[in-house]
Amino acid sequence: MPVFDLVIFGGTGDLACRKLIPALFNAHRARLLHARGRILATGTEPIDRAGFIAMLEARGRQMAQVGEAGTGGGADADWDSFLHRLDYLQVDATQDSGFEALAAGLSGHASEVVVCYLATAPHLFAPICAQLARVGLSKRNVRVVLEKPLGHDLESSEAINDAVARFFEEDQIYRIDHYLGKEPVQNLMAIRFGNILFEPFLRREWVRDVQITIAEELGVEQRGTFYDRTGALRDMLQSHLLQLLCMVAMEPPATLDADAIRDEKLKVLKALRPMSPRCVAERTVRGQYRQGAIDGRPVPGYRDEPDVAAHSQTETFVAVRADIANWRWAGVPFYLRTGKRMASRLAEIVIHFHRAPHELFPRPPGLSAHNRLVITLQPDESIRLYLLTKTPGDTIALRETYLDLDLASSSSERRADAYERLLLDAIHGRLGLFVRRDEQAQAWHWVKPILQTWSAGNQAPKPYTAGTWGPAASSALLSRDGVAWHEEA
Template identity: 65%
Template sequence: MTTSPPFDIVLFGGTGDLVMRKLLPALYQAHKAGLLHPLGRILALGRKDADRAAYLAQMEAQARPHVQADFDAAVWGTFAERILYCKLDAEQPADFDALAQALAGNGGRITVCYLATAPALFTGICAQLARVGLNHPGVRVVLEKPLGRDLASSNAINAEVGRHFAEDQLYRIDHYLGKESVQNLMAIRFGNTLFEPLWRREWVDNVQITIAEDLGVEGRGEFYDKTGALRDMVQSHLLQLLCMVAMEPPATLEANAIRDEKLKVLNALKPFSESDVATNSVRGQYRAGAIGGQPVVGYLDEARIAPGSRTETFTAIKAEIANWRWAGVPFFLRTGKRMPERLAEVVISFRKVPLALFPGPSMERASNRLVIQLQPDESIQLYFLAKEAGDGMRLQPTYLNLDFDATSQHRRADAYERLLLDVIRGNLGLFMRRDELEAAWHWVEPILAGWNNSTLPPKPYTAGTWGPAASSALLSRDGVAWHEEL
């Protein structure tokens, strides 16, 4: 068991939803597992003029319910001893002087500043941290997405933040990269001779990457209506997963070696022309329907959504990677709100056998698929055909299932827990470098422009379905179907 070095974690937005639902529960799990240094402190910042006791009461009410099932009241009590609270308004410079005093003489601890705030505050916070001397080499800054609305705004944020912090001090977080199954994707590819020779255009028919949510905008209408599915999910989560699937083997597991290979994938993505946007992308918007048997309203009837909004809540995209390994292999990216279930998965479909020896409809489909499921459960399944019991030689589909919960001998860390520990330990491998972010925006911007220039509204789909029919048609042109349709 490796514990972290001594640290101070400073949580900007310490009373907010992200801190309560994700960050504090993740830190509790690391504390419970003995992975946090005994001298590690957690300093929550908020605009309210509250004391530590009031903050701990809020943490008890709002963070504790999100702790995993193995809750231990005694451990929770010792975890709470790490917590401090400090009033800070990000727009009041004097409050940063008080923060610097609170962190003074911290005995050489690593200082992690986690900016769980609106991106509009990032540059001002970083400037004030630098003003009070909290940009020395022992300080690391975690930046949450979305980092800008487009390439220009993203570059502006990165340039301002980069004035005060070196690149190796910046941790642009994408929590999907912290998931166990994503880590296993690298292990499967680069640790086994079974898959690596097949991981190329000669043997892979298509790749599907899906992140589906059954939730709607959940009170975040004003934010979401200015963002949409493409900015919120494709530019970050989906493209990062695509990179993990398609990258070449890095020379080492050192952070920049991994990120160099991811960047090559992003730079090799075939750019979209205006006609490509029309033929290779689908945008949709949910209408009233039902989720889990309960009626839900349509997007335009959600709170704080502009009348007649054309913001997409669903998108499906056919992407292509113009390099020798993947040329000609379609990568289908899909994300949406108000889908039938919460699901995130990567599906690698291998080519059919060259000669159908066995009778039956099973041979008409792509028989071999590797399905990496990221949520709600983390597992890897290998689909193949085997003989059906009884007379004759008819085949039936079956699969091998690697269920991490059932097979692992060790506790599996939550994605945020793993990434927070990586920040404390100085491991940058699972965080986006600035040039990665720029390359992702370069590829996404023509799609945004094509949609903005189009007179067509998003295609409607009923809440509780897998999106508009055009999503299935996008794949059918290549003789492919979404995984759930097979």
């Protein structure tokens, strides 16, 4: 681990306090950070270091990972020692003085690496990078981490990338997608490319369909203004869902070099069958939640959320059938969906295999005839291969069982969460789990006709009741192909 300075722009914001600081604390507690590594939070709030620490202490009990050890009172030794790493500096992206103070503060520390994490709105990325360059913080040992969403569409994304590229080389730019840092996603690569057993079966001859779901119980919370400009397709499908699709569908890379992995993901994105207006009408569903109940508690509809327009047409749910036009996956549908205020918090990849060509054994009603590989990312992380086996007894009848391919329950080894893994990778200079510019551009290119067709039409998002699995049209999208969503099968 090199000596580092980690600067968090937007250091008093929700992402920093809820995800980044807890992730760094967990790395500190596991002794994964260099003893002289420093963390500097910046923000526009007129507070000093003591004020920032007090703010973290006040929020300590709400941060699950920190709360396990340090609960805001400073009683835990690891939490106390972690606080010694922290500092705060008031910085406004539009003002020179804060960046000059930042450069002065960093110059007095013999760090090998400076990581600048931009946990801010995307329109601030360009001015922050320009200011960093102005004060000499664009040297080769400086890296910038860019949070999503990077722009609103292909054109705005390219504009931001152009602006950042004026000051930083591509190998200094870390575009983060935290789903790529989740343990089961990494295990998926290990299962596919570390074994001879599974890889030959992940292709059209054996796979019936692939379903990728990211469902949330939460609504837009306090992000109504942001979300009403963004929607589910821009916020989730263009980034998380397409990246997970690439991890399932990519060819084996020649090496584990960052560019070798990202080259293969780019090939998948380029092979996605383009969406014509007719395809958009037939193969996409957009929805918006209405009032309902989550865990027995009434929740408002999307249009009744704070800072959401009364007649908003923004989608909070999207389902898409995607097709990959290459030799391996031709004819295999990839169903992608994401939504807010759904029946449960769930992120999973389900690979359904074809059924046996001839059924020898009696199968009870309701028992699926399809083997499936289920990679669960949240709320719990697991990888399971579902098989049919004989029911115990003197009759031959089938039941479903599974092989648990995740070693978490049988291993005492510590498991890092996604943000911790990616923050450590940024400090170490490992780019493999970050998104390259051409990947991002190709993803925006594929969703562009969907956005254009939706914008040109006058059809409102289909309503669905909060606490359900989305609009009925989502189920119909699959039923036309003779399949069903995993939880409905």
